[in-house]
Amino acid sequence: MRTLTSIDVGHFSTGANFLACHIDPAAVFAYEDMIQRALPTGDVRLLSVGELDPEDLVVALGFVTQGLAIADMPPVGDEFIGCIREIEKKLGRKVSALYSLAAGNINGILPLMAGLQTALPIVDSDPMGRVLPLISQTTLSLGGVDISPIAVMGVTGERATLDVKDPHRAETLVRSLVIELGGWAATAMYPCTAKQLREHGIHGTMTRMIKIGEILDAEEAVERKYVQLVDLLNATRVARARVRHMESFSRERELGLPTQTTSLTLVDEVTGHIIRLEIENEILLVLVDGAVAAAVPDIVTLLSAEFGRVVNLDDVRVGHLLDVVVTPAAPIWYTDAGLNLAGPPAFGLPLQHPRRHD
CATH class of the missing domain: 2.40.390.10 (CV3147-like)
Incomplete structure (x- = not known):
């Protein structure tokens, strides 16, 4: 297990931007700022999936957007906590750790903030290894891991929980909800055991973002x-x-x-x-x-x-x-x-x- 420092978070942000292949980095740097401000109040713990008990419950966090930039209407801050609690209520058990839906862009860095808010550790793994536009485009989906239940919470505080087996159908339903919820939504999905994430996830991706940042942020040729x-x-x-x-x-x-x-x-x-x-x-x-x-x-x-x-x-x-x-x-x-x-x-x-x- 590794406790991230303020310097690590800065490098993390740079690495998330490098791997984003995206247009507007404003949301990444906004989250970095929030995390930096919150660090004195708690720790961000990064651990490998092998440090968890095989039956521990882990859940993926990610923003889903459809026409509204997150920077245009920033989150209140409790959206992912609400999603995590909905998953726990639905499954009748506590979440042991969080992981990112995608290793890059805003979804790469946001679990750090959720970890500070919940005191849950962040797993050094994800199911994309990069950023892909659809929630169905994951290695967990390739491995047959259920995407649901999915908890969704929008910009106005409205929320929903979905039970859907087919990840492509889940894509359609979640995108439709996001439009109705205001243009973006916080989501928690792919709740699975640490064993399933170890078997079907991509590992070391959070650490990779920090290392990329260390390289690009350095005063070198x-x-x-x-x-x-x-x-x-x-x-x-x-x-x-x-x-x-x-x-x-x-x-x-x-x-x-x-x-x-x-x-x-x-x-x-x-x-x-x-x-x-x-x-x-x-x-x-x-x-x-x-x-x-x-x-x-x-x-x-x-x-x-x-x-x-x-x-x-x-x-x-x-x-x-x-x-x-x-x-x-x-x-x-x-x-x-x-x-x-x-x-x-x-x-x-x-x-x-x-x-x-x-």
């Missing part, structure tokens, strides 16, 4: 940071290229998937390669001279070539010189089952993933 990212993440710098063109268009998508699509065209100033990024609130596809260099579930991050800092999609402008960095997802996502659930076909991209394996 950019090239030194890349060497360390490669060692830690098996990451690859696909290109250092300048943004030449941006375009946006909308098309109909299934419930839960973003509707705004963006494409970026960059040119590598050394090799002349044309880099094309296809984006739907995260970078789904990287093409180099028309060939697939990376595709979801690969984690694609844009970094400032000058400072080695994360550049969020909303901040990208024509003329920016960026490093396109690709981090592999957990190996299970490159199996046939994993790619069918969270790979290119799940996002309407009819292509064979270059990392696919049996």
Whole structure:
């Protein structure tokens, strides 16, 4: 077990932003600020799933949003406590530890605040190993672990508890509720035993966010940071290229998937390669001279070539010189089952993933 310090929390926030592949980091840094302010009143304890009793009850926490940015209407602060209590009431037993629904973005860091509020430890595991847009896109779902009961609490304090076996049906119901509840909701789901999380989760992901933050927050040369990212993440710098063109268009998508699509065209100033990024609130596809260099579930991050800092999609402008960095997802996502659930076909991209394996 590890008790996180204020410095750890700062690094955690940076790592969550690196792995987010998202547009607006405001909610991540807002939660970091809340956690930093609350740290003097309690501890955030991070433990491995193996430190728990196999039959201990653990539950995933995460925000689900549908059209309203969390920063636009901040939480009151008791939403996740309410969700945890609803799960305990439904199952008739106490929750022993919390884990994140996704290892990145706001869902990566919010369990730290819930841990401070409840005095429950945070498990160094999650069921995505990155950020994916749908609550059904988890390794727990691949492993046959029930997603329900699901506790949902909205911005106005209204709440609901759902019993639904099919994770895809759960996706539809939760998204519909979120719209009615005001645009975002706190949720607790995938209540399972520590044994089930150990068997079907992805481990060490919370610690990984801290280590990424340690690298990116350090006062070191950019090239030194890349060497360390490669060692830690098996990451690859696909290109250092300048943004030449941006375009946006909308098309109909299934419930839960973003509707705004963006494409970026960059040119590598050394090799002349044309880099094309296809984006739907995260970078789904990287093409180099028309060939697939990376595709979801690969984690694609844009970094400032000058400072080695994360550049969020909303901040990208024509003329920016960026490093396109690709981090592999957990190996299970490159199996046939994993790619069918969270790979290119799940996002309407009819292509064979270059990392696919049996």
